[in-house]
Amino acid sequence: MSLHLFDSATRSVREFVPLVPGEVSIYLCGATVQAPPHIGHLRSAVAFDVLVRWLKRSGSHVTLVRNVTDIDDKILAKSADAGVPWWAWAMQNERAFTHAYDAVGVLPPSYEPRATGHVSEMVALMERLVATGHAYLAGEGDLYFDVRSFPEYGALTNQRVDDMVPASDTIAADGADERKRDPRDFALWKAPKQGEPATASWPTPFGRGRPGWHLECSAMAQRYLGDEFDIHGGGLDLRFPHHENEQAQSRAAGFGFARYWLHNGWVTQSGAKMSKSLGNGMLVAEVLAHTPAVVLRYALTAVQYRSMLEWTEDTLRESEATWDRLAGFVTRAVEAIGVVDDDEVAKADLPADFTSAMDDDLNVPAALAVVHERLRAGNTALAAGDLGTAREALIALRGMLDVLGLDPGAPQWATRGDDDRYARALGAVVTAELAARTEARAARDFATSDAIRDRLSAAGVVVEDSPAGARWSLAATREDEN
Secondary structure: OOEEEEEOOOEEEEOOOOOOOOOEEEEEEEEEEEOOOOOHHHHHHHHHHHHHHHHOOOOEEEEEEOOOOOOOOOHHHHHHOOOOHHHHHHHHHHHHHHHHHHOOOOOOOOOOOOOOOOHHHHHHHHHHHHEEEEOEEEEEEEEOOHHHHOOOOOOOOOOHHHHHOOOOOOOOOOOOOOOOOOOOOOEEEEEEOOOHHHHHHOOOOOOEEEEEEHHHHHHHHHHHOEEEEEEEEEEEEHHHHHHHHHHHHHHHOOEEEEEEEEEEOOOOOOOOOOOOOOOOOOEEEHOOOOOOOOHHHHHHHHOOOOOOEEEEHHHHHHHHHHHHHHHHHHHHHHHHHHHOOOHHHHHHHOHHHHHHHHHHHHHHHHHHHHHHHHHHHHHHHHHOHHHHHHHHHHHHHHHHHOOOOOOOOOOOOOOOOOOOHHHHHHHHHHHHHHHHHHHHHOOOOHHHHHHHHHHHHHHEEEEEEEEEEEEEEEEHHHHHHO
């Protein structure tokens, strides 16, 4: 069986056939760095990390582009409240996301472009849309996409234009904008608002301003992956309006754009999507302060990517118990038969049932069932002293878990003297604490701000405030001073 994936555009499971045999191109919508990451943000990164690992294990060369939205309304508002430059605020949170990705073993993307670094590509795309009659200037610096100029608008989410809600990026404070031809027209480029810093806008032929959210992804996807590429991914909440608008503007410009659309489910609590706006966001740094990163990785991986992951007080406890069984077997097997070379694990043939499950739209629960079969067989072999069978089970189990980013023998998770997981985890925790402290200071909650600083100080972390934001370092020890 070849790989089959659920294509959100056709709402069907399709055989995956890449544009270029043996090569796979993926664009994944990354973080809008307005705040530190919560575990809901990691769901998408982990889901597509499993896809990348499976494609690589199957012999494909993968080019993954995961963007960073480092300029938008919320970044400007929150940085202003905090009294720091918007770009410093964005960078601080971008680093927190990077630490979180690294902590749970997400492979780095091939490219990770920032929106602010690709204005020239956005200008070129806007000029193309204006020239073909799909975009119009509503005022100095305000350029809109004309949704009725593109008959296929609504195809991705199977909606009629007349049934859609108006675009939320209107300019007028009351939500109405008479300069629009249609309320559903969305902004490609936005003129600066009163009070916004001059550094948050760029000159263009259409006036000074900054990019609309949708424009930046189309421009960056075309820049790094070409006019047409294989897979566009992201969270289910991005299907409309973000991905619908991306597809419309790119195809209206004459680009083939994405051939497959993949969307992952949310992390939910009591059935509600995890988000800061609902007050149910669990910061990654908070979770990692009391939970091993690999346990969090397991919890986010174990559910099929399109399913909702309901987060309860038992989620991490059950994941930790399962991880302990897997890692425990690997430890006992290595003690009995010796270390298995990582290269042998990487090249090992995987069980047919596991391969079939992964090729069936990345059916991780079914794949994990095969993992646990090998775990039971390996434990039985160890108990019986059958070291040959135990070795076979060890290689198969590690190979399957490697596909899921959960190999207990991998450097990321193995207990070794040269392991740098502690440094990465510390960086993630401190970065998130500093972000929380900045938010507390912006809200004039100085008691919380001081408590965070005291907590970090007690842990040996020195905090220094600067115009670009807070910096931290470890306090010097007597050995350092000597």
